[in-house]
Amino acid sequence: MKHIEIQKYQNKEMTTQFDDIIEEKQVNIYINSSRHISLICLAQDLTELVVGYLFSERIIDSFSDITMLEHTDEYSFNFVIEGYSENMTNANRVKTSGFAYSILPETFFSTSNTRNLNKNNSEAIFTAEDINQKVHLFSSRSMLFKATGAVHSCNLFLSDGTDLFYEDIGRHNALDKVIGKLLMDDKNCADSILITSGRLSSEMVIKAAAIGIPIVISSAAPTDRAVAVAEEHGMTLVGFARDKRFNIYTGSFRIGAD
Numbered sequence: 001m002k003h004i005e006i007q008k009y010q011n012k013e014m015t016t017q018f019d020d021i022i023e024e025k026q027v028n029i030y031i032n033s034s035r036h037i038s039l040i041c042l043a044q045d046l047t048e049l050v051v052g053y054l055f056s057e058r059i060i061d062s063f064s065d066i067t068m069l070e071h072t073d074e075y076s077f078n079f080v081i082e083g084y085s086e087n088m089t090n091a092n093r094v095k096t097s098g099f100a101y102s103i104l105p106e107t108f109f110s111t112s113n114t115r116n117l118n119k120n121n122s123e124a125i126f127t128a129e130d131i132n133q134k135v136h137l138f139s140s141r142s143m144l145f146k147a148t149g150a151v152h153s154c155n156l157f158l159s160d161g162t163d164l165f166y167e168d169i170g171r172h173n174a175l176d177k178v179i180g181k182l183l184m185d186d187k188n189c190a191d192s193i194l195i196t197s198g199r200l201s202s203e204m205v206i207k208a209a210a211i212g213i214p215i216v217i218s219s220a221a222p223t224d225r226a227v228a229v230a231e232e233h234g235m236t237l238v239g240f241a242r243d244k245r246f247n248i249y250t251g252s253f254r255i256g257a258d
Helices: 046-056 128-139 143-148 171-185 202-211 224-232
Strands: 002-010 013-021 024-031 034-042 068-073 076-080 093-095 108-110 152-157 163-168 193-196 215-218 236-242 245-250
Touching (some): 034 046, 046 076, 128 245, 171 193, 202 224, 224 236, 224 245
Parallel strands (some): 193 215
Antiparallel strands (some): 002 013, 024 034, 152 193
């Protein structure tokens, strides 16, 4: 964060105060020493971010696909990936609704990313109180949001007790950090619950589906495409989760009454 002087208008008066604001950084990703993309992000958990990004863009299927990861400077990474070609990720692409990515080159999300994804067969059952408790824990965690109001958060609760919490200036980045950590630690996310602070767009649900997360929850709303993707892939989608209430859009069989 940066601590800067601002002018604040309140109660018909203008005063000089100090405010904490988030500091943005640009992280550069190279693949086989060729510039691929730059991500605008929060400068923490960067390895998790770039690994998760590569998975979300279908450049890798697992962490083992990366032959070598070089941290070439503080904000640059070079990935050696055998058999990779830039043409592999250029077909049938549309611009993502996430805004945490640099425009040089522009980032995209494949419209065919829902194909060949397995249907989620998790039989995990959670009570409404389970969901409420996790949502309450999640909402109490982001000190950066409370200080600045400028970050999104993602929290993944695994069945083995692992609890992954990440935040970033973009909701896609926060989810990519969760995914990157799962890949790096080779964790199984069957029977897990993901909670995000951002709206549930189709891209966010597709990312969760690709890594195998069965339940996705947000305090915000889903889009119609997100609901369709969740339904198609057997996922439970929950929106407006706040103040001990929530809406279940798909997969209600996984959430039982108390």
